[in-house]
Amino acid sequence: MSHDQDHSQDHTHDEVSKEQCVDYLERIVYFIDKELDEADCAAVQLHLDTCNPCLVKYDLQRTVKSVVARSCSETAPSDLRERVLFKLRAVQVQITES
Structure with a gap:
């Protein structure tokens, strides 16, 4: 396998990871507010335990x-x-008069 092919696979992996992170980042607010069911809470917690960039964003949100x-x-x-x-x-008056 050439270096270019290897880099291409890393790029694809990074894109998949970013997509997963976006999904988890959308759920962080619900996670903080304890509005997720147990399975989703466990999944978000596992992701936060293994993804430092998301953990940093979680801490900021909190x-x-x-x-x-x-x-x-x-x-x-x-x-x-x-x-x-x-x-x-x-x-309100200005909007009503428009």
Whole structure:
């Protein structure tokens, strides 16, 4: 087998791996939220245990979700809420008039 053929097979393997990773990355959010059944959880966990790039993305997703969750527990000051609602109504009026 020539070096070019060997490289071609590696390229195909990389493409298959990337496609598998895309599938697992789509399920990571559900995995973090514990919304997968046991079989899917086990499959995602196994993939994360063997795929460092996906594990890094999983850790990032988990961190972002945690930060957002903490941030969402605070209530906006009433004057800010009123300004935002006013802007939303103005946009609704503009859309309605268009």
